[in-house]
Amino acid sequence: MTDFSSIDPQSMATQLAGFDVQTLQSQLKTQKARLTAQQNALKALKSNLTDFRTTLTNLNKSSSGMLKTSASMSVENMAKATTTSDARKGTYNLFIEQLASSHQVAYDGLKDDDVKNATGSMKIEVNGKSIAIEMDGVDSLAGLAKAINGMEGNPGVTASLVRTGGEVRLMLSSDKSGEENAITLSGDVPDAMKGDKISTISKAQDSIVYLGDQATGMKITNSTNTLTNLIDGVTLELNQTHKTGDALLRINVGVDTTETQAQVNSFVSAYNKLITSLGSLTSSGSSSTDRGAFAGDASISSLRRELNEMLRTSIDGLDITQFGLSADKDGKLTLDSDKLKEKLTDDPGKLNALFNGNGGLLKKMDKSLDRLLSISNGDIKSREETNRRRETELSDRSDKISTRYDTAYNRYLQQFTRMQSVLQQMNNTASMFGLV
Known part of the structure; x- marks a missing residue:
């Protein structure tokens, strides 16, 4: 009789339990790989769209558009x-006749005792706004400076102590320049802060400029x-x-032609990068190229067509070809620098008229991205949420497969353990009768 005592129940249970879930694990692995590919493709799409939007925003700032200008001085x-x-x-x-300056005054004869002996309320006013310092509660120059600087509603005056020649002087400075921001004192002003005891360090004055001589x-x-x-x-x-x-x-x-061309090239590079990415993601594939993760996706293909159509439309009689831009059959842009320079010489303002502002090409392109990028109801947000739900489902399925494997393993282990015990008894019996 054959000796079956060498059977290993754990190995047999592991092998058979693995067979039970092999198909399920293979399916799960395929589904996880497909989900990972979709997630990576969605990240790439979002990143490329966000990069393009950032470029559009930088080229369409209220203070700086596609046209770059410069100024030189004699x-x-x-x-x-x-x-x-x-x-x-x-x-x-x-x-330039006069520069603007802030009002700044110092009080040469003002001492700690003058402040300590002062009573009543001193009003400090700048440009129609004022504060009242209650002098009864102040006993030194440092205390007065602290009271002024810490007063709620300070109208824009800073008090500081200046030490020269062994003496300490109180100085008041207006925080803003111009005649309207002069410092005035009224009310219970100490005598040492009046009349000829005031040194004007800087006048409160406006700048004066003549356009012409x-x-x-x-x-x-x-x-x-x-x-x-x-x-x-x-x-x-x-x-x-x-x-x-x-x-x-x-x-x-005048126009800074070099910087303006750099702006246009920035747009061209960003646009071509996005179009290339969209083309790859939506490619139907061939014998030499892979099928894109979003092949046949109507939403993404629609965006690509929409952007392409925008390039071919005119705005107030202007279009990109007038500035040396042209699109090939794949929708990628190229720039004729000489033609751009010629247009910038003739009528530079038209470049901003085409690209910038709420009605310009950049704003229209930016708005077209909302359908995918909107954080409230954009298509990408919806897809991300779907992928997260799918990821949770696959995780739950993985747990169920693990549970099924454990159940099968324990069942097989019990069966083969009993079988091993029975076979061992049979071998022992056969041995008693000399059959082995």
């Missing part, structure tokens, strides 16, 4: 100019040294003043 360091896309080509002459030009006053409304699209920061007889400051505003 005199260095007299002023600094920054420009936006709204700046128009031209030459502007300025005479000082004698016949247009006078402009401003509370600060930053002028934003003097020249459209140009912000000027004044640094120095003219002396009588000095040559005017000449500002030349």
